[in-house]
Amino acid sequence: MKKTVSFLLAALLALSLAGCGGSQAPVQAASKGSGSTSQTVSDVLANAGQDLGTEEKAGTEDDWSTISDAEREELLAEGAAQGSSTEGVDVDLTTMSSTMVYAEVSNIMYEPDDYVGKIIRMKGQAASAYAESTDTTYYAIIIADATACCAQGIEYLLAEGEYPADQTEATVTGEFELYDEDGQTYCRLKNAVIEL
C-alpha cells in the first residue's frame, strides 16, 4: 500500500511539474512586449514600435481581398441596419457577452494564424498612443473583461477617414493580418471601417 501511495504521489508531482503552464506565447497584438494576456491601454500601446506612418501604411494596404470600398461600406450599412451580425464578417464580437469577447480576443492573440484573412468586427473604447521612436501614433480598440480590471486590444488601420478621440465608444470592422517588425510578430485589423 505504501508503494501505491508513493507511486501516486510521485505521479502527481511528475505530472504537475511536466508543464501545466505550457501556454504558447501570444502574438503581440496591440501589445508589444508583454506576454500577459491582460493589458491596459498604456500597456498595450506604450511599447509600439512600428516604422510606417499611419497614412503611409493606409496607402500600402490591400482592400478586403475580394470586395471594393463601396461594397464594403454597403455591407456594413446593411448589417448595421439589421442590428445584428454583419454580412461578410467572419468573427462578430459585437454580438457576444463581455466575458466571451474578452476570451475570444485572447484566443485571437494565442492562435493568430487561425484568424489571418478573416474579417473581424469589434466594439470597444478607442485608444491611441504615440511612439517617439517611430514618430507614429498607433490606434486600437480596447475591450475590458467582466471584472473590468483587464483589457484586450487590437490595433487597427482605417482605410480612410479620421480616427476617433480616445475613450470614444466605436465599432471597427477590418481584415485581420499579421506583420513582422523588429523580429516580433504583431497583428492588426487592416483597411478598417469605423462606426461611432
Place this chain on the structure above:
Amino acid sequence: MIGILDKLALYWTYPFVRYALIVGVLIALCSSLLGVTLVLKRFSFIGDGLSHVAFGAMAVAAIARLTNEMPLVLAVTIVCAILLLRMGQNTRINGDAAVAMISVASLAIGYMLMNLFPTSGNISGDVCTTLFGSTSILTLSSVEVALSVILSVVVVAAFVCFYNRIFAVTFDESFARAVGTNAKLYNLLIAVIVAVVIVLAMNLVGSLLISALVIFPALSAMRVFKNFFAVTVCSAVVSVLCAALGILVSIVSGTPVGSTIVSVDLIGFVLFYLAGKCIGGVSR
C-alpha cells in the same frame, strides 16, 4: 429562452468554451471530493491559505521571468500544504493560526513583489486576474486542458483507491493509527492532492474564491445527508452542477466566471439548507 439556447449553441462552437466546461467540471469534482475531508478535519480555510501561497509563488515566478511558472508554484504550494497540515499537530502555533499567518504573509509578499518588480504595465490587471480568476478558465490552451484532465483523473483515482483510509484518517486519526494505518502518509497524500487542486483551481475562480469550491458543496451536502459516502457523492454532484451552471451563466450574461460559480454554489447551499430543514422537520 430560445435566444439563450441559440447563444449557448453558438458559444459551444468555440473550443475555449468547451475547454472551460471540461476543466471547470473536473476541478469542481476534485475540490468537492477533498472538501468533505477538509471540512470534517476542520481545515476548511486551508484552500484559501494555500491559494495565497500560490499567489506569492506566482509573483516570484513572474519576477524571475520563468516561462513556465507552474513547477515553482506547485512545489511551493505542496511544501506549504504539508507544513500546514503538520502544523496542526504538536506545534506552538495552532492550525488555523498557521493558515492565517502563511496566507496573509504570502499575499502581502506577492503583491509587494509585483509592485516592486513589475513585469507588465498592468499590475492591477495581473493581480485581479490571479485573485479573482477573471477569464483565465476561458483562455486555457489545449496543453493545459490535457494536463488538468490527467491531474483530475489522478486525484479522483487516488481518492477512490484510498477512500477507506482517507475516511478513517478524516474521522478519527488516533483510532486509524491504533489499527495500523499510516496516518502520516495519508495526511501527506491529502496535502499533496490539496495543493495540486488549489493550483489548478486558481484558473477557475482565482485565489480569493477557491475556498468556496471546497467548502460550499460539502456543507450543502451535509445539510441533507448524514453519512460520509452520501455526503461525498452529493457534494461531487452539487459541485459539478454548480460549476457547469456558473460557467454557462457567466458566458451568456457576461458576468465574471469565478464569482458567478461561487454565487451559484451559495444559492445551492441555501436550497440544501432549506431542504435539510424540511426533511429534518418531517423526520422529527
